[in-house]
Amino acid sequence: MSSKSSYTFCTQVCSVIRWKPAREAAWKELLAHLEDHAAALQEQGVPADEAITQAVEAMGDPYEIGHQLDHCHSPLVPRLSRIFILLAAAVLVLGLVIGFRNDTGIFALTGLLPHAADLPYGGDGTVEISGAASGGGKLAGYTLTPSGQAGLVLVSWESPEGVIDSEYQLQCPVTIHKQPWCPPIKAYQANAAWTDDTGASGLAYFSTYYEDALLGSTAWLRIVEPTPGSRKFTVTLSSTEEAVTIYVTLQEEVPAA
Incomplete structure (x- = not known):
């Protein structure tokens, strides 16, 4: 009952x-759930192809579901016991003291500042068209700064069943700066919307690694399957009272899929 769409x-x-x-x-x-849902629809008289389509549509946005699952199943150790937290804090403080006093050693500034974000996101995909990014600002106590680079990335993947698929993604690395006592920004929940120079618009995805430094983290803005023929994009991230705008310009227009 499985299909390419599922x-x-x-x-x-x-x-x-x-x-x-x-x-x-x-x-x-997920595949088992889609098959079960489609089977139930078929028992109600829905044709097989339509049943699979309805089951997929009922699941919602696949990238939002993926971000939620990734947040629940982080590759990092999800929790540390209190004794390890105390030991880690003691080592961090000692390392910072040594680093600032001597301005040397592996503890000098290691782990304080976020790593520079680079393309492509997660190391997967091929940059097809390079671009530039500007803008940024403050959002809910965090400062978002685009790295200056952007690109159209061709991302391909293969499922455990051997099905190969691909898509274009517009990607823009962003650095997030924060105060040491602030929690990591929940980027997958940020409201991000885009428009382009063809008049098209849609939702963008804001992805981060969990937290890679005391004073910030790295992130990527991603637009999945941008409009063919577009070259300039305006992405707005917003919270209740604030908004940040990032501008992306590609060197060439997005090609047809």
Whole structure:
């Protein structure tokens, strides 16, 4: 009963999940759920192809589901016992004291500042067209700064069943700066919308690694399957009272898929 549409949905969800064991388990579970839903619809008289389509549509946005699953199944250790937290804090403070006093050693500034974001997101995909990014600002206490680079990336993936699919993604690396006591920004929940120079618009995805530094983290803005013929994009991230705008310009127009 499985079809290419259900395989594509499952692989799109799992393309966002970074932990391989969770990714494989989620793929199988999602496919089984879609098959069961489609079977139930067929018993109600819905044709097989339409049943699969309805089951996929009922699941919602695959990338949002993927971000939620990735957040629940982080590849990092999800919790530390209190004794390890105290030890880590003591080592961090000692390292900072040594670093600032001597301005040397592996503890000098290691772990304080976020790593520079680069393309492509997660190391997967091929940059087809380079571009530039500008803008940024403050959002809910965090400062978002685009790295200056952007690009149209061709991302391909293969499901456990051997189905190969691909898509274009407009990607823009962003650095997030924060105060040491602030929690990591929940980027997958940020409201991000885009418009382009063809008049098209839609939702963008804002993805981060969990938290890679005391004073910030790295992130990527992603637009899935941007409009062919477009070259300039305006992405707005917003919270209740604030908004940040990032501008992306590609060197060439997005080609037809």
